[in-house]
Amino acid sequence: MSPILEIRGLSKQFGGVTALSGVDLAIEEGEILGVVGPNGSGKTTLFNVVTGVHKPSGGSVSFRGHDITGLAPHAISRAGIGYTFQQAMAFAGLCVLENVQIAGEHVRVNAGAGQPWSTPQALLDFVGLAALADERAGVLPFGSLRLLGLALALATQPALLLLDEPAAGLNDRETAALVGLVRQLPGHGITVCVIDHDMKLMQMLCRRLAVLDFGSKIADGPTGAVLADPKVLEVYLGGDL
Amino acid sequence: MIAGAQPNGPANAALRSLLPVLAVLVLIALVPLLSPSNRFLSLAISAGINVIALYGLSVLFGQTGILSMGHAALVGVGAYTAAILSRDYGIGFWLALPAAALASAVFAMIVGIPSLRVGGHHFVIMTFAFGQLLAIVLTNGGDYTGAATGLDLTGPVTLFGADMSDLTRYYLMVVAFVAAAAVASWAIINSPYGRTLRAIRENERLAASLGINVGRHKIGAFVVSGVFAGISGVLLAHFLGHISPTQFASFPSIYLALMVMIGGARLISGPLAGGILVAFLPEVLNLDPVQSRIVYGACLIAVILLLPEGLIAGAVQAFRRLLARKPKQEREDPDTTCTTPSEARR
Ligand SMILES: Nc1ncnc2c1ncn2[C@@H]1O[C@H](COP(=O)(O)OP(=O)(O)O)[C@@H](O)[C@H]1O
Ligand SMILES: [Mg+2]
Numbered sequence: 001m002s003p004i005l006e007i008r009g010l011s012k013q014f015g016g017v018t019a020l021s022g023v024d025l026a027i028e029e030g031e032i033l034g035v036v037g038p039n040g041s042g043k044t045t046l047f048n049v050v051t052g053v054h055k056p057s058g059g060s061v062s063f064r065g066h067d068i069t070g071l072a073p074h075a076i077s078r079a080g081i082g083y084t085f086q087q088a089m090a091f092a093g094l095c096v097l098e099n100v101q102i103a104g105e106h107v108r109v110n111a112g113a114g115q116p117w118s119t120p121q122a123l124l125d126f127v128g129l130a131a132l133a134d135e136r137a138g139v140l141p142f143g144s145l146r147l148l149g150l151a152l153a154l155a156t157q158p159a160l161l162l163l164d165e166p167a168a169g170l171n172d173r174e175t176a177a178l179v180g181l182v183r184q185l186p187g188h189g190i191t192v193c194v195i196d197h198d199m200k201l202m203q204m205l206c207r208r209l210a211v212l213d214f215g216s217k218i219a220d221g222p223t224g225a226v227l228a229d230p231k232v233l234e235v236y237l238g239g240d241l
Numbered sequence: 242m243i244a245g246a247q248p249n250g251p252a253n254a255a256l257r258s259l260l261p262v263l264a265v266l267v268l269i270a271l272v273p274l275l276s277p278s279n280r281f282l283s284l285a286i287s288a289g290i291n292v293i294a295l296y297g298l299s300v301l302f303g304q305t306g307i308l309s310m311g312h313a314a315l316v317g318v319g320a321y322t323a324a325i326l327s328r329d330y331g332i333g334f335w336l337a338l339p340a341a342a343l344a345s346a347v348f349a350m351i352v353g354i355p356s357l358r359v360g361g362h363h364f365v366i367m368t369f370a371f372g373q374l375l376a377i378v379l380t381n382g383g384d385y386t387g388a389a390t391g392l393d394l395t396g397p398v399t400l401f402g403a404d405m406s407d408l409t410r411y412y413l414m415v416v417a418f419v420a421a422a423a424v425a426s427w428a429i430i431n432s433p434y435g436r437t438l439r440a441i442r443e444n445e446r447l448a449a450s451l452g453i454n455v456g457r458h459k460i461g462a463f464v465v466s467g468v469f470a471g472i473s474g475v476l477l478a479h480f481l482g483h484i485s486p487t488q489f490a491s492f493p494s495i496y497l498a499l500m501v502m503i504g505g506a507r508l509i510s511g512p513l514a515g516g517i518l519v520a521f522l523p524e525v526l527n528l529d530p531v532q533s534r535i536v537y538g539a540c541l542i543a544v545i546l547l548l549p550e551g552l553i554a555g556a557v558q559a560f561r562r563l564l565a566r567k568p569k570q571e572r573e574d575p576d577t578t579c580t581t582p583s584e585a586r587r
Contacts, residue, residue: 051450053446053450072449072454073446073449073450074449074450074451074452074453074454074455077449077450077451077452078452082450083450085446085447085450089444089446089447090444090447091439091440091443091444091447091448092443092444093439093442093443094436094439094440094443098436098439101433101436102436102437102439102440102448102451102453103451105433105436105437106437106451106452106453107452108452152447152451153450153451155451156451156452
């Protein structure tokens with residue numbers, strides 16, 4: 001089966017800083033792929049370039065066989081790629097339910113048919129925020145805000161979901177809840193690619209890991225093998241592994 | 242698509258925000274029974290014409306979060322369209338309405354284009370410059386725009402054969418237009434389109450990541466506000482019978498922005514309250530023009546600092562606090578709530 005997302009030779013420079021240099025990465029339909037790497041290794045930039053937030057300096061991205069390189073963020077979303085930001089965010093001045101309504105109103109293709117949430121309320125139920133539907137998003141505790149961010153991305157009915165450090169700032173209980181949710185996604189037709197540097201979390205979620213270091217991919221393979229790779233160990237030596 | 246599967250509960254809550262406005266307008270329509278002075282009627286007509294433009298400005302500023310300090314220029318485009326159509330083609334009030342709405346919408350689109358690249362204060366200054374620029378163009382337009390003297394409008398406004406130029410009739414017609422503007426603005430605010438605009442106001446980046454074409458909808462909000470401005474301009478031109486460039490330069494624009502801020506841009510009652518207050522305050526307090534400018538300046542600063550949601554929202558909050566002794570609610574859109582009715586109007 002051909003990959004759902006194929007990244008070829010992707011590069012991004014910010015002025016003199018090389019954030020990505022020639023990254024190749026294929027995400028297979030139905031998997032949960034982890035992308036790890038030290039701070040500043042280019043993980044967020046990788047997502048930003050794929051989702052159209054930044055234009056790449058070189059290389060290409062194709063989604064389900066269509067070239068999507070350099071498309072605008074709203075077009076990428078409509079093509080079926082959902083994205084949650086490293087900084088948890090929602091429409092702070094609007095209530096939780098309205099947040100999710102908005103997110104579901106600009107879907108073009110029904111990329112992820114067969115998802116179990118047909119209404120905003122059902123989606124809030126799925127992520128466990130139904131009780132907070134009438135609250136203003138701006139007053140949510142941080143853990144709930146993260147879940148709302150996930151709900152917003154899911155409301156766009158993505159076929160591929162990119163999660164940038166979804167567990168950052170969450171306590172153990174909240175992290176466990178998040179893991180439980182993310183694990184269900186492939187069963188609903190959603191392929192997941194998740195960034196985090198918490199290796200325990202990644203081992204729970206991902207059967208395959210890709211490792212970035214200084215903007216280059218230095219390892220890619222089954223989680224166990226990647227974590228035993230001397231190159232990877234060196235990068236993380238004394239680091240946050 | 243995830244359906245906005247909502248029973249009529251929230252729709253009722255939304256309707257409840259419109260009804261007080263319509264009720265007030267009905268009372269306002271009854272004022273002629275008290276045989277008010279011509280001066281009062283003229284002042285009220287001017288205020289009502291402003292309120293129509295304010296309902297458009299509230300979509301742009303209140304919902305989309307874009308402040309324009311050049312809005313009077315768009316009213317001017319409507320007014321000059323009406324005057325030129327009347328002079329050159331003998332086109333009267335009713336046909337001028339759609340033509341002016343279109344012309345102002347096109348100009349609004351042009352004003353809006355820089356908002357795609359420039360944000361915040363820089364954009365506010367650009368809209369300000371646009372207002373000044375239009376005044377300069379009109380002043381230097383020779384005979385076509387009547388230069389600094391401006392243009393006269395002849396020809397009565399008629400409705401079903403009745404002459405509407407009579408002050409009381411024109412007053413009633415303006416009240417009807419205000420009601421239509423309020424309903425149109427309310428319908429926009431409570432539609433999925435209104436939600437989209439609010440999403441852009443709250444967080445452009447997030448909005449884009451959810452499939453919202455931020456640029457197109459920003460321009461769209463300008464176009465909507467332009468339509469209101471154009472209609473307001475036609476009513477103004479035919480009311481005054483004479484228009485000139487200074488009426489549409491920067492200061493009138495600042496006044497419009499002031500009115501919408503004082504009333505509260507996010508509330509459906511805000512434009513009405515702001516327009517009436519700013520028009521009648523100097524009259525009530527018996528202020529001369531210089532004094533009234535000082536009072537407005539002070540009001541604006543006070544409102545921005547103390548009541549960022551505007552006077553009405555501030556009053557409602559104070560009232561609720563008094564009743565319920567509840568802690569102060571943080572920013573919310575009282576008219577656009579998506580909650581259950583009890584939550585919405587507590
Ligand atoms: N918008 C930007 N402008 C300039 N430099 C940036 C920008 N975004 C990221 N960078 C730089 O690119 C590098 C990679 O950053 P990032 O992708 O955020 O890393 P990570 O997510 O792996 O921590 C860093 O050196 C960072 O400073
Ligand atoms: Mg990052």
